[in-house]
Amino acid sequence: MRAFIVVVAALATLGLAAFGVVAAQRAIQPGNFVLAVHPAKPAAAVPAPVVGEKAGEPAAQGPIVAAPIPVAPVVAVPAPAPAEPARLAQNTAAPNAAPAPGAALASATQNGSGPANGLPACDKPGAMGLARVVEIDTKGGPAFGFEHFKQYDFLREHEVVLTFDDGPWPENTPAVIKALTDQCAKATFFEIGEHATWHPEISKMVAAAGMTIGSHTWSHKDLARNPYASDIEQAKQEIEMGVSAVHAAVDGPVAPFFRFPDLQQPPTLLSYLAERNIATFSTDLDSFDFKMRRPEQVIKSVMSKLQKRGKGIVLMHDFQHATAEAMPELLRQLKAGGFKIVHMVPKAPVTTVAKYDEMLRTQDKLSVNNTRPENAVVRTISGN
Numbered sequence: 001m002r003a004f005i006v007v008v009a010a011l012a013t014l015g016l017a018a019f020g021v022v023a024a025q026r027a028i029q030p031g032n033f034v035l036a037v038h039p040a041k042p043a044a045a046v047p048a049p050v051v052g053e054k055a056g057e058p059a060a061q062g063p064i065v066a067a068p069i070p071v072a073p074v075v076a077v078p079a080p081a082p083a084e085p086a087r088l089a090q091n092t093a094a095p096n097a098a099p100a101p102g103a104a105l106a107s108a109t110q111n112g113s114g115p116a117n118g119l120p121a122c123d124k125p126g127a128m129g130l131a132r133v134v135e136i137d138t139k140g141g142p143a144f145g146f147e148h149f150k151q152y153d154f155l156r157e158h159e160v161v162l163t164f165d166d167g168p169w170p171e172n173t174p175a176v177i178k179a180l181t182d183q184c185a186k187a188t189f190f191e192i193g194e195h196a197t198w199h200p201e202i203s204k205m206v207a208a209a210g211m212t213i214g215s216h217t218w219s220h221k222d223l224a225r226n227p228y229a230s231d232i233e234q235a236k237q238e239i240e241m242g243v244s245a246v247h248a249a250v251d252g253p254v255a256p257f258f259r260f261p262d263l264q265q266p267p268t269l270l271s272y273l274a275e276r277n278i279a280t281f282s283t284d285l286d287s288f289d290f291k292m293r294r295p296e297q298v299i300k301s302v303m304s305k306l307q308k309r310g311k312g313i314v315l316m317h318d319f320q321h322a323t324a325e326a327m328p329e330l331l332r333q334l335k336a337g338g339f340k341i342v343h344m345v346p347k348a349p350v351t352t353v354a355k356y357d358e359m360l361r362t363q364d365k366l367s368v369n370n371t372r373p374e375n376a377v378v379r380t381i382s383g384n
Contacts, residue, residue: 124182124183127182127184127185128334128341129184129341130184130185130340132343133342133344134342135347136344136346136347138255138278138279138348139277139347141270141273141277141278141279142279143279143280143282144279144280144282145284145313146282147282149280157310158310158339159340159341159342160314160339160340161188161312161341161343162316163189163313163316164188164189164190164316165259165316165318166191166220166317167191167319168202168206168318169199169202169318170202171321171324172318172323172324173206173319173324174205175324176324176327177206179327180209180211186211187341188211188255188257189211189318190214190216190257190259191213191216191249192217192218192220192242193216193217193242193243193244193245194219194220194245195319196245196250197248204250204251207252212257212345213250213255214259215239215254215257216261217238217242217260217261218239218242219238220261222261222262222264223260223261224265225264235269237356239269241356244353244360245360247350247352248357253350254350255345256348256351257281258273258281260282263286265280265282279346283314284309285313285315287302287305287314287315287316287323289320290317292323295323295326295329298320298322298326298330299326302314303330303333
C-alpha cells in the first residue's frame with residue numbers, strides 16, 4: 001500500500017510539471033508577442049497563424065507565468081509588407097524636403113539671368129531669356145528642319161529656334177533686333193549677300209547683338225531652276241559670293257549655316273555644302289509671313305502652328321515689315337504659352353574661298369576707282 005501511494009504521488013508531480021511547460025510555451029506564441037518584438041510594425045499587420053489555428057482568428061491567450069521569457073525565443077514573424085514601387089518614391093517629394101543641389105541655381109538661370117550653364121546675363125526683369133544654347137558641329141554638312149530632313153531632332157518639347165531670312169534691311173531688321181534684345185532672346189539670321197553689301201552697318205549691328213549670322217545666297221536665286229540647275233559652277237558662285245559678302249559685311253566671323261531660297265535644295269548642292277562643312281537649314285514651321293500684311297496675321301500663323309506641333313525651328317523674314325511689327329507681341333505670347341527659346345551657335349566659323357572673295361571685290365565694276373576709305377576722300381570743312 002505504501003508503495004502504491006509513492007507511485008501515485010510521483011505521477012501527480014510529473015503531471016504538474018508537464019502542465020507548467022505547456023503553459024509557458026503558450027505564453028510565448030507569436031500571436032501573443034509579435035507586436036512587442038516589433039513595436040515599429042503597423043498595428044494593421046496580421047501575424048502568421050499558428051499551426052493548427054485558422055487564419056484570421058486570434059491565438060488563445062496563454063496564462064500569466066512567473067518564469068522569465070527566453071532571451072531568444074523562436075517565433076514566427078510575419079513577412080514585412082511590400083515596399084512602395086520605386087517610381088512612386090522617386091516622384092513623391094517628402095514634406096519640407098530640402099531642394100536638390102543646383103535647383104535654386106537652375107531656377108535663377110531659367111530666364112537667362114544667371115551665370116550658370118554659359119547662358120548670357122539678362123538685366124531685364126521678367127524677360128523671356130534663353131532656355132539653352134546649342135552648338136552645331138557643321139563637319140560634313142548636316143541638314144536640319146523636319147520639313148525636309150528627319151534625322152536631327154534636338155529640340156525638347158516647347159522649345160523654339162527663331163530664324164529670319166532675306167535681311168539685312170533698314171527699319172525692319174533693327175526693329176526685330178530690338179524686340180529680341182528687350183526679351184534677352186537670340187535668333188539666327190540668314191542674310192542675302194547683296195543686301196549685306198548694301199547695309200553692312202546693319203549686319204554689324206546684328207552681330208554685335210549676339211545673334212548668329214548665316215547666309216542665304218548672293219541674290220536669292222532659286223538654285224533648283226536654270227541656269228543654276230544645269231550649271232553647278234554658277235550655282236556654287238551664287239552660294240559662295242553670298243558667304244563672302246556676309247562675312248565682309250560683318251567684318252568678323254559668321255556661321256557656316258546656309259538656307260536655300262524657297263527651300264529648294266538640289267542634291268548636288270547639298271553634297272557641295274557637305275564638302276565645305278556648311279550646315280543646311282530648312283524649317284519645321286514656315287510662317288509664310290511674306291504673304292501677310294498685318295502683324296496679327298504673323299502672330300496667329302506662328303502660334304497656331306507651334307501649338308499644334310509643340311516645338312520647332314521657325315522661319316520668318318526680317319525683310320518683312322509686318323514681321324518686324326509683330327515681334328514684341330509674338331515674343332510675349334511665346335512666353336505666355338510656355339515656349340522657350342534655344343539659340344544655335346556654330347562650333348567653328350565659316351571659311352570663305354579666296355576666289356569668291358575676289359569676285360566680290362570686283363562685283364561693282366563702276367566703282368573700281370573707289371579704293372580709298374571714305375574718311376580719306378570726304379571730310380567736313382565747315383558746319384557741324
